[in-house]
Amino acid sequence: MVSGFFSDPLYHSAQFCAGYGDCLSLNTTYYFREWLGWNDVIDGDSAAYAAGELFGFGTSLVIGSGYGLRAAGSRGAGLEFSHSIADRFLKRTGSTFVRRRFGRSVLNGNYVTPARHFRHDPFRYPIGWRSLGPRYHPAAAALDRTPWLLRGAGAGAAWGGIGLAWDPW
Amino acid sequence: MGSLVNSLRRLVTYLKYGGTRALRPYEQRCLERLRVLLSEDGGRILERQLAAIDLVQRYSNDRLVLLHFPEGGTDSVERFPNRSDECRAARMRLRPSHGGALTADVVFHAGRLSSIEFNKTPSDPLEEGSVIGDATLLEDLMVEAPGEVVGPPVLMPGSLLHEISQKVQIENVTGPAPEGAVTRFLSLVGAVPTDYAGLLRETDGFKAGDWRFMGTRARRVTLPSKTLWLAAETGQVAVCLEEGGAEASVLLYDQIDDESREIGEAFVPALLQAVLGLAPEDPG
Numbered sequence: 125m126v127s128g129f130f131s132d133p134l135y136h137s138a139q140f141c142a143g144y145g146d147c148l149s150l151n152t153t154y155y156f157r158e159w160l161g162w163n164d165v166i167d168g169d170s171a172a173y174a175a176g177e178l179f180g181f182g183t184s185l186v187i188g189s190g191y192g193l194r195a196a197g198s199r200g201a202g203l204e205f206s207h208s209i210a211d212r213f214l215k216r217t218g219s220t221f222v223r224r225r226f227g228r229s230v231l232n233g234n235y236v237t238p239a240r241h242f243r244h245d246p247f248r249y250p251i252g253w254r255s256l257g258p259r260y261h262p263a264a265a266a267l268d269r270t271p272w273l274l275r276g277a278g279a280g281a282a283w284g285g286i287g288l289a290w291d292p293w
Numbered sequence: 294m295g296s297l298v299n300s301l302r303r304l305v306t307y308l309k310y311g312g313t314r315a316l317r318p319y320e321q322r323c324l325e326r327l328r329v330l331l332s333e334d335g336g337r338i339l340e341r342q343l344a345a346i347d348l349v350q351r352y353s354n355d356r357l358v359l360l361h362f363p364e365g366g367t368d369s370v371e372r373f374p375n376r377s378d379e380c381r382a383a384r385m386r387l388r389p390s391h392g393g394a395l396t397a398d399v400v401f402h403a404g405r406l407s408s409i410e411f412n413k414t415p416s417d418p419l420e421e422g423s424v425i426g427d428a429t430l431l432e433d434l435m436v437e438a439p440g441e442v443v444g445p446p447v448l449m450p451g452s453l454l455h456e457i458s459q460k461v462q463i464e465n466v467t468g469p470a471p472e473g474a475v476t477r478f479l480s481l482v483g484a485v486p487t488d489y490a491g492l493l494r495e496t497d498g499f500k501a502g503d504w505r506f507m508g509t510r511a512r513r514v515t516l517p518s519k520t521l522w523l524a525a526e527t528g529q530v531a532v533c534l535e536e537g538g539a540e541a542s543v544l545l546y547d548q549i550d551d552e553s554r555e556i557g558e559a560f561v562p563a564l565l566q567a568v569l570g571l572a573p574e575d576p577g
């Protein structure tokens with residue numbers, strides 16, 4: 125058995141790619157290879173395969189965060205910032221950095237329409253709020269205020285985590 | 294089967310919106326008192342609306358009670374002819390068995406009950422022995438909302454409006470509301486800066502950049518610790534007055550950061566500061 129990457133780069137690259145694909149596809153690729161009878165050339169215990177799996181986890185995390193970042197929106201016409209942790213709590217830290225840099229960043233909220241802001245924030249009364257219907261249940265409101273960036277990262281981590289933890293070997 | 298569907302619908306409503314279906318005794322008493330103030334026809338419409346209430350939500354330490362009707366069934370609830378966006382129909386004084394007196398406003402939106410707004414948090418003893426004292430009908434629910442303008446705006450040199458127009462560009466300027474409406478509005482707000490009362494007698498609204506001076510249609514926002522009247526606003530930030538304050542003061546209220554801070558004692562300079570973006574920074 126070869127020991128270093130440079131001793132057989134093709135072999136190690138194959139292990140790495142198999143681990144990467146297995147993690148991202150939640151092992152669909154493993155079963156596909158199994159069906160084709162190709163798994164005898166893959167070593168699920170190899171370091172290269174494990175590295176591929178870890179890289180797959182990272183990719184999933186980055187993709188999820190990217191989608192989350194896009195969903196969080198940005199300052200634009202008709203959108204306003206909605207805090208996840210309200211400024212009145214951040215104010216207690218006494219730090220302008222915490223209030224302005226973290227507080228108003230996509231790590232702590234999303235850009236939403238005034239109507240949606242009204243529905244999940246009991247302190248927001250946009251013009252015409254009386255025609256917007258009821259506000260969300262406090263639990264649903266807290267969930268709706270969760271930053272999309274964190275939700276996306278969480279979903280990506282969960283997907284990659286399942287791929288990583290589920291070992292069909 | 295019908296009751297099962299109803300129970301499921303209520304469960305879904307609760308999971309989605311929380312709140313309750315029933316009014317508390319003192320809230321019920323406020324609405325009963327309003328019914329007495331109304332004409333026979335008005336009382337009948339109010340009773341139908343009360344029977345149709347589907348969801349009650351309470352905010353700001355129970356000072357703001359929002360009343361909702363079934364989704365999609367809005368047309369089945371008979372409306373009052375006064376369909377204004379925010380019709381503050383009545384103000385009544387409550388005398389709880391313990392604690393100080395408080396006031397309750399009953400507000401309608403588009404001809405339907407919208408909220409009961411207390412100026413203080415109702416205390417627990419109020420649940421049992423509260424008595425409704427004076428009650429005043431502020432607007433007639435049975436007539437359509439009156440037009441906004443009674444005359445041209447006062448823009449002559451020396452007027453407050455003229456002073457504002459010298460500093461910022463103003464547009465969509467309307468004439469003042471009728472004197473009766475201005476007086477009634479000012480009595481609801483309480484202590485106000487002299488120049489604010491003067492400005493209301495010159496105009497009932499104008500636009501300056503992103504800002505809109507709301508005149509007698511200023512919105513009232515009930516927060517846990519105070520009640521604000523948004524005299525001029527952008528939709529996110531407002532120059533406002535605190536209801537019930539011993540002395541008149543002008544505040545800048547940011548709804549995104551949920552913070553308000555005093556920016557002066559006179560209204561017009563404070564408004565100009567806000568419009569020109571010169572309001573002092575929040576000290577943190």
